[in-house]
Amino acid sequence: MSEFNxxxxxxxxxxxxxxxxxxxxxxxxxxxxxxxxxxxxxFFTFFGLEAIHTERLEHLHTSTVGNPAxxxxxxxxxxxxxxxxxxxxxxxxxxxxxxPDVHExxxxxxxSGVKLWACKLAxxxxxxxxxxxxxxxxxxxxxxxxxxxxTGLGTHMLFV
Amino acid sequence: MDKxxxxxxISVNEEGFMTDFNQWDKxxxxxxxxxxxxxxxxxxxxVINYLQSEYKNExxxxxxxxxxxxxxxxxxxxxxxxxxxLKTSSKIAGIPxxxxxx
Numbered sequence: 172m173s174e175f176n177x178x179x180x181x182x183x184x185x186x187x188x189x190x191x192x193x194x195x196x197x198x199x200x201x202x203x204x205x206x207x208x209x210x211x212x213x214f215f216t217f218f219g220l221e222a223i224h225t226e227r228l229e230h231l232h233t234s235t236v237g238n239p240a241x242x243x244x245x246x247x248x249x250x251x252x253x254x255x256x257x258x259x260x261x262x263x264x265x266x267x268x269x270x271p272d273v274h275e276x277x278x279x280x281x282x283s284g285v286k287l288w289a290c291k292l293a294x295x296x297x298x299x300x301x302x303x304x305x306x307x308x309x310x311x312x313x314x315x316x317x318x319x320x321x322t323g324l325g326t327h328m329l330f331v
Numbered sequence: 332m333d334k335x336x337x338x339x340x341i342s343v344n345e346e347g348f349m350t351d352f353n354q355w356d357k358x359x360x361x362x363x364x365x366x367x368x369x370x371x372x373x374x375x376x377x378v379i380n381y382l383q384s385e386y387k388n389e390x391x392x393x394x395x396x397x398x399x400x401x402x403x404x405x406x407x408x409x410x411x412x413x414x415x416x417l418k419t420s421s422k423i424a425g426i427p428x429x430x431x432x433x
Contacts, residue, residue, distance in 0.1 A: 199432055199433065202394065202432075202433060203432055205409075206394060206415060206416070206417055206418070206431075207415050207418070208413075208414035208415035269393055269395055269396070269433060270433060271395055271433070275395075279394060279395060279398060279405055282398070282404065282405035282406040282409070283394065283405055283406075283409055284409055
């Protein structure tokens with residue numbers, strides 16, 4: 172804890188999931204860092220890529236199965252329409268607390284100076300092209316590149 | 332606690348935010364800005380005025396709201412107040428620290 176008395180200088184956030192609650196967690200953490208004067212970068216990998224896929228980012232869902240905090244029995248959570256229902260309820264609550272939608276949130280992050288990186292390996296695996304993705308990405312990079320950007324004292328990495 | 336600045340005495344909390352907005356004037360604002368390494372320009376003051384009017388209307392501030400204010404966009408807001416813009420600008424404006432996560 173001796174470096175800058177443990178002060179956080181930079182948050183390197185890895186987003187690997189595309190459920191709404193995970194995407195928002197990563198976005199709020201990155202934006203919150205910038206609001207405190209802390210640098211922030213997000214590495215979108217595997218399903219996290221959906222959050223920067225232009226068409227898919229409009230249709231992210233929350234998960235109703237395997238999530239005890241939803242308080243829905245797993246069998247019911249798997250019924251058709253349940254995810255859509257839970258998602259629309261969640262979106263309504265988010266609007267009430269002034270939470271932007273995914274696309275607007277990406278714009279806020281970019282304007283705030285957050286760097287957005289897509290994982291090359293996952294892009295290849297899902298057959299995504301640069302043109303499919305959010306236009307203001309900072310680039311498509313390897314995991315090694317991402318580690319390279321995380322050098323320096325006071326850098327913290329977070330896997331979502 | 333009391334703090335002497337620009338030849339006047341103001342009340343601030345432990346984080347340096349003013350606790351009595353009525354004590355604020357432009358000289359105090361400029362001096363608070365200097366403490367944050369910011370030279371107040373007319374553009375800064377437009378933003379400060381907006382923050383103060385929102386505070387007077389008891390309307391909570393957030394980064395998203397700043398972006399929709401029509402006064403300044405988020406990118407410029409970060410250029411004007413590079414480090415922790417919402418906190419820094421609120422401190423200079425003499426209003427409480429916004430309790431916002433967005």
